[in-house]
Amino acid sequence: MTPPEAVEDQAERVALVTGASRGIGAATAARLRRDGWVVETAERSTGVDLADPEQARSAVARLDRLDALVANAGTIHRQGALETSLEDWRRVVDLNLTSAFVLAQAAARRMVDQPTGGSIVLLASMLSFTGGVNASAYAASKGGVAQLTKALSNELAGRGVRVNAVAPGYVATDMTASLEEWRRREIEARIPIGRFGEPGEIADVIAFLLSDDARYVTGAVLPVDGGFSAR
Numbered sequence: 001m002t003p004p005e006a007v008e009d010q011a012e013r014v015a016l017v018t019g020a021s022r023g024i025g026a027a028t029a030a031r032l033r034r035d036g037w038v039v040e041t042a043e044r045s046t047g048v049d050l051a052d053p054e055q056a057r058s059a060v061a062r063l064d065r066l067d068a069l070v071a072n073a074g075t076i077h078r079q080g081a082l083e084t085s086l087e088d089w090r091r092v093v094d095l096n097l098t099s100a101f102v103l104a105q106a107a108a109r110r111m112v113d114q115p116t117g118g119s120i121v122l123l124a125s126m127l128s129f130t131g132g133v134n135a136s137a138y139a140a141s142k143g144g145v146a147q148l149t150k151a152l153s154n155e156l157a158g159r160g161v162r163v164n165a166v167a168p169g170y171v172a173t174d175m176t177a178s179l180e181e182w183r184r185r186e187i188e189a190r191i192p193i194g195r196f197g198e199p200g201e202i203a204d205v206i207a208f209l210l211s212d213d214a215r216y217v218t219g220a221v222l223p224v225d226g227g228f229s230a231r
Contacts, residue, residue: 014038014065015210018103019073021045023173024123027199028070031207043073051094053102060106068210069107069120071100074141076175081136089137096141097148104152108161117160119210122149124167126225142167146221153219162218164209169225171197192227 015032019025020041029039042048042059050056050073060066074096077088100122111118125142132139149165156163170176170187176196179187188195205224208214223229 012038012065013067014040014063015068015070016040016042016060016063016066016103016107017070017072018042018050018059018099023175024168024171024199024202025070025072027203028072028206031200031203032068032070032210035207035211037068037210050099050103051091053098056099056102057106060103060110066107066110067114067116067118069103069118070123070206070210071103071120072123073099074123076135076138078134080134084136092137093141093144096138097144100145101148104148104163108152108156108163111161112156112159114160117162119214120152120161120163121206121209122163122165124149124165124221126167126169126223126229128165128167128221129223129229149221150219157218162209162214164214164217164219165221166202166205166209167221167223167225167229168202169197169223169228171199171202173199190228190231191225192231195226197224197226 015037017025017029017039020029021043029041032039040063042050048055048059075092077084077092104120104122107120122145124145127135127139128142128146146165149163153163170191202224205222209217
């Protein structure tokens with residue numbers, strides 16, 4: 001039987017999910033609440049600019065307790081590399097990569113001082129492993145997230161903090177909603193499972209990585225792409 005104090009401790013676990021107003025972030029927040037987490041969110045729709053390091057740090061500092069971080073907020077710029085401006089490059093990298101580092105750093109500083117430690121999940125991408133087309137800033141930023149995950153896991157595993165990432169493929173979110181139907185069919189034909197993923201399917205994997213079931217998992221960058229990257 002689980003000791004009463006352990007049940008109480010688990011019920012009070014607090015997770016911060018960024019970019020939770022829609023898509024994968026919203027699905028993750030909903031899934032974690034179903035699992036009994038107290039979920040706090042931070043996103044542009046609530047007036048938080050996570051590309052600003054001070055605002056990112058404040059999103060962590062305002063919480064009385066923090067057991068898990070899901071750094072989901074991100075953006076993409078679709079344009080050829082030769083036409084991409086430095087301003088657009090920085091905007092993507094600042095939110096996708098630098099913000100992930102600032103949030104993870106702030107969260108880990110809290111977690112290493114807790115007896116219960118903590119767990120961090122960063123959002124990488126299928127493009128962490130492939131260059132993609134017309135998305136150089138996005139691919140570079142997500143490749144950085146994958147390596148950041150491994151670097152942080154090396155440093156923090158011995159201090160009770162696990163760091164992992166999920167690398168979604170094509171998911172039915174606002175980011176893919178603008179794809180023309182012919183392009184969507186072309187992509188689906190290349191996905192072994194034969195369809196785009198749903199946000200909830202990514203959220204399920206994130207929930208696993210945050211859970212005690214994944215207590216021996218750290219440094220993983222887990223593709224959740226219907227088999228796309230295995231071809």
